[in-house]
Amino acid sequence: MRTLDLITQVLEIIAALAVAPLFVGWINQCRAWLQNRRAPSLWLPYRGIRKLFHKDAVIAERASGLFRIAPYIVFSAMVLAAAIIPSMGTALPFTTAADAIALVGLLATARVFQSLAAMDIGTAFGTLGARREMMVGFLAEPALLIVIFVASIISATTALPAITENLATQHLALYPSLAFSAIAFTLVLLAENARIPIDNPSTHLELTMIHEAMLLEYSARHLALMEWAAALKLFNYACIGFALFVPWGISTSEGTPLTLLASIPLLAGKLLIVGAGLALVETVSAKLRVFRAPEFLATAFLFAVLGLLVHLLLGA
Template structure:
């Protein structure tokens, strides 16, 4: 049963991640009065890339070719750890929430190193900015996780989720603070507006895209897929911490899993609308306002922590 949940979760993440990205793009297009691309567009893009011949810069090292696989692997592993459908994951004992943050950092470091490998101006620019966002977002994310683990007295993500899910409904101002902080981290880490614009074609403003400029074909496909998975994973971390209700736990049994799948889809649908709304309503910040943005996220998370310690709520 536990293994079934585990396999199902990984497969669902792999399959649904591009769909979720397509959904966000669709909502955004609707909100901005544009005609929306098909929901399946991300799949088509990835498929097309897989069939192409890979062109690699002549001075690229093996690290450059290894990085897409490592980044993709890290994201798949992360999907296996995050309790998106059930909390009984045999795999989650391998890594708790702190290790999850470490895993995401590993992916980031490999991506940045690969971006510097060819030695183009845009590549190192992207790497530098990505690391800047990363070192500010990582503490904020950990503070968010700290608040949740203070409430549930553990750092194992499935256990946090389970304990938060089964308690009586209560108001947790600390969680509200951290939810806002988490949303800000999510936006920054996934290269969304207001920190980065995924649709931009202007290299000088790019962060995430600038790192991928030298990639083509299957390597690019894996990177794109990994980016979609990252967004999906972040959304699922958010669900696990702030709206954990409805995941299958030890108490609910196999029926719970049947119930959890449509519920996850519903949560994702709502989250996609919310994300599109935020992206439509805000403007992209200058790169050097991004630290302020993330500092605010960090501050909110720490405030959540203090509120938790003082009010016990």
């Protein structure tokens, strides 16, 4: 193991922790511009988190230990996920521990604990949100797995850095299968991160909310961790997308400090573009009824499976 690899690893985790709220701030800013509103400050998510850390936590009387510990589990799952997703370099010492399928499992663990914690208090909203979250999750997960399988079959490995490196260094070719998977992945990203066609991240309207309903009982540092974890999740999903579909510019295993440095502005550029794109999608589309969500995710599944089948048939 080279020292550079270790530096890359540490840098990636720190970058994920630091940039995730900024990424959310950027999306909110773009959305405000597109909707002709005055944009909130880019740093607003940081201020929110800092404010919450300074407050005293209020916890419901009936809350069990699970409720208290869930934010820490969810947050650490997201940090761990950030550690094994290649965002700047592919030579990451941690990634030998977990491949792409384990990554999906890690995200699922976070979801399970979040839902359990939401049900723990026993309020109607928490249970409602948890149930909806599980419904979205169980439909989105197969689609995500198949998206990863398509990339895995092309690269003949399930290790995410190896897939990224293979796709980044390969001779440029048209892959209809990867294009289909990219569409499927975008749909999964929107659904899993409580973005607009499925959930509205900026509302607390009882009948429609999913993610916010689960966090209603949380306050202070717990809420700060949960919101930070949500930002990290979005960042992680964006980085999985980059790793699978636009891996160019990432520092490979033969990388030098220079390529690592060069990958940082590239990552920033990709994040800027994707953030603006997400804001655009959220502005032009309306929120779906909850009962239409399965249809939305079935479309994602369809795209993913079509990608897989097309790859198997055409070899492309």
